[in-house]
Amino acid sequence: MNNKNQTDKKKGLTTIFEKKINRIAGVIIAIAALIAALNQFPNLNFIARFIEFIEPSYHPHLIVKLPDGTKVDLWILKRELKNNQFSSANKETERLLFKIAGLDDQDYFFQGDSQNINCKDLKRIDGLWTQYSDNKFGFSVQSDVYLDVQRDWNRFVDSVGWRKNGSILLTRTELATDPKDAPSGHLPSTMFWIKDNSNFYGGIEHCRL
Numbered sequence: 129m130n131n132k133n134q135t136d137k138k139k140g141l142t143t144i145f146e147k148k149i150n151r152i153a154g155v156i157i158a159i160a161a162l163i164a165a166l167n168q169f170p171n172l173n174f175i176a177r178f179i180e181f182i183e184p185s186y187h188p189h190l191i192v193k194l195p196d197g198t199k200v201d202l203w204i205l206k207r208e209l210k211n212n213q214f215s216s217a218n219k220e221t222e223r224l225l226f227k228i229a230g231l232d233d234q235d236y237f238f239q240g241d242s243q244n245i246n247c248k249d250l251k252r253i254d255g256l257w258t259q260y261s262d263n264k265f266g267f268s269v270q271s272d273v274y275l276d277v278q279r280d281w282n283r284f285v286d287s288v289g290w291r292k293n294g295s296i297l298l299t300r301t302e303l304a305t306d307p308k309d310a311p312s313g314h315l316p317s318t319m320f321w322i323k324d325n326s327n328f329y330g331g332i333e334h335c336r337l
Contacts, residue, residue, distance in 0.1 A: 192228060192249045200227050202252060209260035214305040214315055221253060221316045236321055242328040247335035254337050257316065264307035265315040268337035273313040274329045281325055288313040 192200040205224060208217040226232055229244035250267060257266035270288060277283035285291050289311040290298055303317055304310035322328050 190252070192224075192252065194228065194230070200224060202256065205253065206256050206260075209256050212260075212306075214261070214265070214307075215303070217257075218300075218303070218316050221257075222321055224253060226321075236323045237328060238323050239327055242322075242331045245331070250332070250335055251337055261307045261315075264310065264312055266313075266337075267316070267332050270313040270318075271329060271332045271337055275333070279329070284329075285319065287311065290314070290317065290319050 190202040190206060192202060194200060202224065205217055205220045208214075208220060225237075225245060226234065228246070228249050229237070229241055231237070231241060231244070234241075254267040258268060263269065270284075273287050274284050277287055285297070286294075289304065292298060292302070297319065300317070300320060304314055318325065318328060
């Protein structure tokens with residue numbers, strides 16, 4: 129009987145010890161995560177760095193799950209737009225759409241390629257653009273402009289400010305990056321990577337952004 133009590137007591141002590149070890153391990157992991165955050169974002173203050181590091185895990189709605197199970201994270205796009213880094217966000221949007229459409233090995237969207245983009249995913253990306261540009265940029269804004277000019281591509285290019293002197297298309301570095309200085313729909317700049325623009329914007333119209 130005494131042996132059983134001693135055994136139970138030892139098991140109880142072992143369980144308590146294991147719980148303490150797990151707590152210590154949890155603290156160590158948290159400290160390691162904080163250190164990683166501090167190293168990754170050295171220009172931010174202490175609290176902001178840690179929040180930046182852990183934020184993605186608290187926003188599952190920013191994760192796009194592709195048919196093959198691959199996950200595409202929109203958090204980088206959100207961060208860049210939130211910080212008014214519209215040029216970087218423009219490039220990130222291009223990368224995301226190629227990834228979502230399964231066209232990583234292509235440089236352009238050709239006829240029919242835009243059909244590989246789910247309307248729900250397009251709405252997520254558009255929502256971030258409109259939110260952080262005060263409804264100045266985004267696919268839905270471009271769609272409205274496209275309809276306003278009766279789906280005339282040349283008039284559309286002029287309306288969103290992608291052409292200068294009436295004929296010369298802007299380069300990527302010439303794009304405006306401040307919503308205050310740009311026409312509505314100026315970004316994202318799809319003209320650099322879409323060959324079948326009418327098909328793409330027709331798809332956007334279908335999605336009813």
